[in-house]
Structures are given as structure tokens and as C-alpha cells.
Amino acid sequence: MTGALSGIRVLDVATLFAGPLAATTLADYGAEVIKIEHPNGDPVRHHGAQRDGVGLWWKLLGRNKKAVTLYLGSPEGQEIFREMVADADVVIENFRPGTLERWGLGYDELRKINPGIVLTRVTGFGQVGPYAKRPGFGTLAEAMSGFAAITGEPDGPPTLPPFGLADGIAALATAFAVTTALRAREQTGEGQVVDMAIIEPILTLLGPQIIAYDQLGVLQERTGNRSSNNAPRNTYRTRDGNWVAISTSAQSIAERVMRLVGRPEFIDEPWFASGAERAQHADELDEAVGSWIAARDRDEVITAFEEAEAAIAPIYTAADIVEDPQFQALGTIATLSDDELGPVRMQNVLFRMSETPGSINWTGAPVGAHTEEVLGEYGVTPQQLARLREQGVVR
Numbered sequence: 001m002t003g004a005l006s007g008i009r010v011l012d013v014a015t016l017f018a019g020p021l022a023a024t025t026l027a028d029y030g031a032e033v034i035k036i037e038h039p040n041g042d043p044v045r046h047h048g049a050q051r052d053g054v055g056l057w058w059k060l061l062g063r064n065k066k067a068v069t070l071y072l073g074s075p076e077g078q079e080i081f082r083e084m085v086a087d088a089d090v091v092i093e094n095f096r097p098g099t100l101e102r103w104g105l106g107y108d109e110l111r112k113i114n115p116g117i118v119l120t121r122v123t124g125f126g127q128v129g130p131y132a133k134r135p136g137f138g139t140l141a142e143a144m145s146g147f148a149a150i151t152g153e154p155d156g157p158p159t160l161p162p163f164g165l166a167d168g169i170a171a172l173a174t175a176f177a178v179t180t181a182l183r184a185r186e187q188t189g190e191g192q193v194v195d196m197a198i199i200e201p202i203l204t205l206l207g208p209q210i211i212a213y214d215q216l217g218v219l220q221e222r223t224g225n226r227s228s229n230n231a232p233r234n235t236y237r238t239r240d241g242n243w244v245a246i247s248t249s250a251q252s253i254a255e256r257v258m259r260l261v262g263r264p265e266f267i268d269e270p271w272f273a274s275g276a277e278r279a280q281h282a283d284e285l286d287e288a289v290g291s292w293i294a295a296r297d298r299d300e301v302i303t304a305f306e307e308a309e310a311a312i313a314p315i316y317t318a319a320d321i322v323e324d325p326q327f328q329a330l331g332t333i334a335t336l337s338d339d340e341l342g343p344v345r346m347q348n349v350l351f352r353m354s355e356t357p358g359s360i361n362w363t364g365a366p367v368g369a370h371t372e373e374v375l376g377e378y379g380v381t382p383q384q385l386a387r388l389r390e391q392g393v394v395r
């Protein structure tokens with residue numbers, strides 16, 4: 001492995017999305033990630049689209065990871081796990097609080113084996129508090145963080161995102177938490193526990209809502225695709241049936257948009273001078289911009305906005321993304337070779353580093369593909385492995 005995190009060994013014993021995606025991100029930048037699954041495999045392997053019985057999401061989430069099975073509910077599995085912890089740097093887990101402890105694998109046990117271990121605990125609600133033991137999903141975090149309350153049409157229900165938004169945000173935050181804890185370890189020589197509650201990172205991204213409530217007593221309301229901070233800001237349909245999105249958070253951009261759509265008189269209105277006041281005139285502004293866009297095809301609209309230096313984006317699907325020249329220039333989509341599927345395209349590493357770039361060395365491997373290799377490194381002989389297989393401890 002090469003990359004900024006090479007030499008860091010991570011045991012990813014988490015399931016589904018939030019914990020595992022954090023580990024994927026670390027693996028993309030060179031960490032050695034050993035994915036430890038229940039012998040039945042991580043349920044994520046059966047989530048979403050499958051091709052010929054092969055889970056496609058796993059190809060992405062499992063990339064760069066060594067796929068090992070180990071049943072931690074058994075004394076044999078716990079013993080092997082302890083040996084793995086001895087020379088690991090990081091454990092990422094997402095069991096409910098108390099589960100690792102039930103297996104004799106809580107932090108007090110692990111630090112005795114390896115004082116430098118960073119035990120990263122991803123849960124719905126955190127390690128303490130009245131909800132700590134509840135099972136958690138990103139959906140619940142989208143509900144409790146305030147996201148759903150402000151998402152949707154004003155006269156419609158609170159709205160959930162159709163993908164794992166809170167999980168994804170928590171995953172990226174977890175990757176940052178791990179690297180922060182590793183930096184701390186350089187200073188102190190000690191590991192620590194990282195307590196990541198999925199309800200929190202999404203709240204961090206929800207902006208000034210808490211301070212606005214604290215200081216002004218105001219609660220943000222649902223505004224559909226509009227914003228209470230600027231207008232025009234919405235999605236608009238083009239003549240050829242495509243959609244575009246516009247935002248005018250900067251005053252300069254708002255003025256350029258109105259000149260472009262042939263309505264410069266709006267700029268002279270006293271209320272046009274602030275985004276919040278423009279938002280109160282969203283009906284008029286949306287009508288002006290929407291009718292101009294509706295009379296033109298998408299490409300013409302985008303080109304005109306580009307020439308006017310006004311901000312716009314087409315509303316894309318995956319089919320558009322893979323063809324787009326900007327994403328192509330950035331290398332956002334990687335084409336990889338997968339043993340089960342042949343060539344596959346997926347999102348590339350998260351960001352570009354000039355000197356220590358990340359890389360995708362392999363895509364998600366079948367359940368237990370690296371069990372023999374990895375457990376062999378910990379002294380498990382082929383005979384012992386056969387016995388563990390019979391006992392259902394590995395697969």
C-alpha cells in the first residue's frame with residue numbers, strides 16, 4: 001500500500017454504511033484495512049442493486065479492504081480478534097454500546113493488549129445518555145438532527161433524503177476523527193475512544209439553526225427548493241424537459257441573473273439589495289427566471305449563464321455524471337477491474353493530493369476472500385482454520 005496513511009492498520013468490524021465508509025476512506029489513502037465480517041457477511045452486501053447476485057454497493061464500500069470473516073460472539077473469534085488488536089492502530093465498530101463489552105472486547109480490555117489502540121465507536125446516539133442503547137440508523141439521525149423538519153414543501157410532510165445522508169456525513173467525520181486521534185497518539189503515545197453519534201455530524205452541517213433559535217427564538221421552516229436566504233433559488237424546467245438549479249447567495253450573481261433574463265428593473269428595487277428580502281419576493285423572481293428558462297433548451301441556458309458569469313448547474317443523474325467533461329477532467333469516476341464483474345465504474349477517491357494521492361487497488365472482495373491469508377499472519381494454521389470453519393467461526 002502507498003499513500004499518506006500507509007503503515008496504519010485498521011480493523012473495520014462495523015456493518016452497513018457509516019463505520020465502513022469511514023474505513024473505506026482511510027483505505028483509499030493507504031491504510032491497511034482488515035474488514036472483519038460476521039461469517040454470513042456484512043448485510044450491506046445484499047443492500048440495493050445486485051448484478052448476477054453480486055452486491056454492487058459492496059464493490060464500492062469494500063474496496064481496498066481485506067475481507068475476513070470472524071464470529072466475535074465465540075471465544076475462538078474473540079481470541080483471534082485480541083491478537084489482531086495487538087498490532088492494529090485503529091478499530092472501527094458500530095455495535096450498540098455494551099455489545100463489545102459483552103464479548104470481553106471493551107476498551108479496557110483492548111487497551112491492556114494495545115495501549116495505542118484507537119477504538120472508534122459509531123452508533124446512532126452515542127455511548128452515553130438515555131437513548132444510547134437504542135438501535136440507530138441514519139434515517140433516525142435525519143429525523144432528530146432537524147434535517148427532516150426543514151426539508152420538503154411548506155404544506156407537505158417532513159422529508160427524508162433518499163440515500164444515506166447522515167451515515168455518509170458521519171463516515172467522513174469518523175475518518176477525520178480517526179486521523180485526529182492518530183495525531184494525538186503521536187503526541188501522547190496513547191490511544192483513546194472516539195465516540196461518534198450519527199445524530200451529531202449532520203447537525204453540525206445544519207448551520208446557524210441552534211444559535212438562531214437561541215438568540216432570536218426562530219425556527220427554520222420548510223421552503224421546498226427555495227431558500228429563506230436568497231432568491232432566485234430553485235429548480236427550473238427547460239424547454240427540452242431537463243432541469244437546472246440556480247442559487248444567488250452572492251448579490252453580484254443575483255444581479256447578473258436578472259440582467260441575463262432581461263429583467264434588470266428588479267435590481268433597482270430596494271428589496272433586491274439583500275438575499276433575505278429577495279427571498280420574500282421569490283414568487284416574482286421565480287416567475288421571471290423560470291419563464292426565461294422554460295423558453296430555452298438546457299444547453300442554451302447553461303451556455304448563456306456561463307457567458308453571463310451567473311451560477312447554474314444542470315440537474316444530473318448518474319447517466320449524466322459519467323459523461324460530464326468536468327467530472328472527467330477531475331477524474332471523479334474511476335474505471336476499475338473487478339474479478340467478479342469485469343470493468344466497473346464508481347466514485348474515485350474523495351480528494352486529490354499532489355504528493356501522496358489516494359488509490360483504489362481492488363474492489364470489494366467476496367466474503368472471506370482474505371480470511372486464510374490474514375488469519376495465517378496471526379498464526380492460524382490451515383488445520384485450525386478448517387476447525388474454525390466447521391465451528392462456524394469463520395467462513
Ligand SMILES: CC(C)(COP(=O)(O)OP(=O)(O)OC[C@H]1O[C@@H](n2cnc3c(N)ncnc32)[C@H](O)[C@@H]1OP(=O)(O)O)[C@@H](O)C(=O)NCCC(=O)NCCSC(=O)C(=O)O
Binds near residue numbers: 013072094137
Ligand atoms: C445496526 C444495528 C441497528 C444492529 O443492531 P443489533 O442487530 O441489535 O446488533 P448489535 O449492535 O447489538 O450487535 C450484535 C450483532 O452484531 C452482528 N454482528 C456483525 N458482525 C459480527 C461479527 N463479526 N461477529 C459477531 N456478530 C456480528 C450480529 O448479528 C450480532 O447479533 P447477535 O448474533 O444476536 O449477538 C446496531 O448495531 C446499531 O445501532 N449500530 C450503530 C448505528 C449504525 O451504524 N447503524 C447502521 C448505519 S446504516 C443506516 O443507517 C441505514 O441502513 O439506514
